[in-house]
Amino acid sequence: MKISREDVLRVAQLAHLDLAPEEVETYRGQLDEILGYIGKLQELDVSNVEPMTQIRPRNADGATGASASGAEPELRDDVVVPCTVADAVLAEAPDAVKPFFRVPKVIER
Amino acid sequence: MSAATPWTIATVRDALLTKKTSARELAKDFYAQIERRNPELNAFLALCPERAYAQAERVDAAVAKGQPLPPLAGVPVAVKDVISTRAVRTTCGSKILEAYTPPYDATVIERLEEAGAVILGKTNCDEFAMGSSNENSAYGPVRNPAAMDRVPGGSSGGSAAAVAAGLSVVSLGTDTGGSIRQPGAYCGIPALMPTYGRVSRCGLIAFASSLDRIGPFATTITDAATVMSVIAGHDSNDSTSADAAVPDYLAEMARPVAGLRIGVPEDYFGKGLDPEVKAKVEAGVALLEKLGCMRVPLMMPHTDYAIATYYVVATAEASSNLARYDGVRFGLRVQGNTLMDMYRKTRERGFGPEVKRRIMLGTYALSSGYYDAYYLRAQKVRSLIARDFSDAFEKVDAILTPTAPTPAFKLGEKTADPLEMYLADIYTVTGSLAGIPGISVPCGKTSAGLPIGMQIFASHFGEARILQLARAFEKAGGFAI
Numbered sequence: 001m002k003i004s005r006e007d008v009l010r011v012a013q014l015a016h017l018d019l020a021p022e023e024v025e026t027y028r029g030q031l032d033e034i035l036g037y038i039g040k041l042q043e044l045d046v047s048n049v050e051p052m053t054q055i056r057p058r059n060a061d062g063a064t065g066a067s068a069s070g071a072e073p074e075l076r077d078d079v080v081v082p083c084t085v086a087d088a089v090l091a092e093a094p095d096a097v098k099p100f101f102r103v104p105k106v107i108e109r
Numbered sequence: 110m111s112a113a114t115p116w117t118i119a120t121v122r123d124a125l126l127t128k129k130t131s132a133r134e135l136a137k138d139f140y141a142q143i144e145r146r147n148p149e150l151n152a153f154l155a156l157c158p159e160r161a162y163a164q165a166e167r168v169d170a171a172v173a174k175g176q177p178l179p180p181l182a183g184v185p186v187a188v189k190d191v192i193s194t195r196a197v198r199t200t201c202g203s204k205i206l207e208a209y210t211p212p213y214d215a216t217v218i219e220r221l222e223e224a225g226a227v228i229l230g231k232t233n234c235d236e237f238a239m240g241s242s243n244e245n246s247a248y249g250p251v252r253n254p255a256a257m258d259r260v261p262g263g264s265s266g267g268s269a270a271a272v273a274a275g276l277s278v279v280s281l282g283t284d285t286g287g288s289i290r291q292p293g294a295y296c297g298i299p300a301l302m303p304t305y306g307r308v309s310r311c312g313l314i315a316f317a318s319s320l321d322r323i324g325p326f327a328t329t330i331t332d333a334a335t336v337m338s339v340i341a342g343h344d345s346n347d348s349t350s351a352d353a354a355v356p357d358y359l360a361e362m363a364r365p366v367a368g369l370r371i372g373v374p375e376d377y378f379g380k381g382l383d384p385e386v387k388a389k390v391e392a393g394v395a396l397l398e399k400l401g402c403m404r405v406p407l408m409m410p411h412t413d414y415a416i417a418t419y420y421v422v423a424t425a426e427a428s429s430n431l432a433r434y435d436g437v438r439f440g441l442r443v444q445g446n447t448l449m450d451m452y453r454k455t456r457e458r459g460f461g462p463e464v465k466r467r468i469m470l471g472t473y474a475l476s477s478g479y480y481d482a483y484y485l486r487a488q489k490v491r492s493l494i495a496r497d498f499s500d501a502f503e504k505v506d507a508i509l510t511p512t513a514p515t516p517a518f519k520l521g522e523k524t525a526d527p528l529e530m531y532l533a534d535i536y537t538v539t540g541s542l543a544g545i546p547g548i549s550v551p552c553g554k555t556s557a558g559l560p561i562g563m564q565i566f567a568s569h570f571g572e573a574r575i576l577q578l579a580r581a582f583e584k585a586g587g588f589a590i
Binding site: 007008010011012014015016017018019020023027030031033034035037038039040041042043044046049050051052053055075076085088089091092093094095101103104105106 | 210212349416417418420428435436440449452454466469470485487491527528542544
């Protein structure tokens with residue numbers, strides 16, 4: 001599959017990247033080459049293979065491999081705990097008016 | 110102490126207990142070395158002397174009172190700049206976080222300091238840990254202390270170079286596709302990637318969440334094991350951290366290796382492997398056989414698909430994780446007329462070329478119409494690669510391979526071709542995808558004097574097995590084979 005300029009511009013828009021004109025052609029060529037290489041994944045028959053969505057080993061003894069599915073993530077109890085870091089977090093914001101992050105106007109007129 | 114005999118955790122401890130030096134003096138000596146060497150190596154991005162001296166004084170006070178010393182008392186440590194340190198600038202090697210100081214410490218930082226470690230500063234790395242040479246840092250490349258015209262490997266190049274040059278006793282790096290093990294091999298030091306979930310990632314700035322891990326660089330296997338014993342274990346602040354008991358690595362490590370079955374997969378010794386690297390790793394395997402290990406030939410047929418799988422999975426996760434850099438809550442903001450305009454300008458200005466490339470690749474792989482062909486397919490091939498390993502571990506106790514196909518390459522040699530750079534990780538990404546632990550240990554040098562690394566994989570939570578083999582290899586002289 002050939003990657004076009006339009007593909008690059010579409011992906012850049014999805015990713016919120018404002019590419020310079022000269023970057024578009026550079027990335028077009030590089031993405032084309034990399035995706036061409038990734039195309040080798042099409043050689044394999046994966047029709048009866050489950051996707052590996054969890055990287056959780058079945059047990060700590062290590063005898064068994066990674067679980068492709070199944071093992072449930074451990075969840076903590078759903079309890080309310082105080083959060084006291086708001087000031088420290090807002091201190092790192094480029095533009096904050098306590099208790100808000102300030103951004104350009106979102107709603108038009 | 111001379112450069113020929115670098116400090117270890119044990120020699121630091123001994124020097125403190127016998128009052129040959131103090132933790133404060135030692136920190137001062139290390140800072141003097143850093144001042145001297147860092148301008149050429151560029152291994153450190155930020156130093157935190159106030160924090161380090163305050164910690165050193167706490168250690169010295171404990172020594173003066175004759176209190177028992179924790180395992181890393183007074184040990185100078187360097188930390189990769191993707192790991193959050195409270196009030197110490199943490200940039201991820203990126204312009205987008207140039208002025209960012211985290212409001213909290215990563216769990217590994219808390220554990221290191223509770224164990225008495227003296228954190229000297231933050232080390233250079235490829236931007237957001239994306240790279241195999243450290244040349245993708247927004248703050249300039251790191252040089253390899255073993256060969257100054259060469260890369261130290263990546264992405265944890267600064268952490269590897271710092272330890273190899275004696276600018277810290279141990280360091281922490283992160284490994285997503287080889288970013289601990291490959292720089293360890295290139296710089297000639299042991300470098301351990303623990304099992305997925307073994308070490309808390311709370312406070313690690315995410316690249317690819319199903320792959321990222323934190324682990325140590327050291328000059329000896331004993332030191333790597335000691336750091337592991339400090340940082341390993343469950344953390345309720347990381348939902349992916351495993352609630353599994355942490356073995357006594359130092360005790361386990363001392364066990365004899367005779368009778369262990371070591372798998373040698375043919376698939377890792379074929380086309381593209383440098384002949385000198387091949388010869389040394391073969392000699393490394395032979396040395397372990399001499400120590401009584403049994404060599405078992407293996408076939409791992411999906412190895413050849415690992416890079417393609419990795420660059421779909423890792424970039425897809427990165428495109429999602431890096432969506433948070435939008436100029437709103439922290440980091441760089443470039444003003445725009447609209448919110449969207451601000452997002453785009455901030456990301457265009459803040460991210461470097463490799464990060465943009467990977468975000469676009471991942472966005473493409475996840476986008477409507479391509480998800481099944483790329484992301485879902487890669488997740489399925491990932492299962493096949495993991496199965497290669499689980500099948501192998503039915504027959505063997507560990508798997509031995511080269512860490513990287515070549516020794517360290519020259520600065521600038523591969524920057525023009527991203528795909529060629531990706532192939533530097535061909536032997537390391539497999540273990541990353543499978544979630545298993547792996548170490549790179551020094552395994553001699555090329556005729557030009559460049560370090561070579563041998564990789565040892567074990568099954569999940571098999572760090573003790575890895576350390577046991579690595580320690581036996583070290584003791585038998587394998588590092589200088």
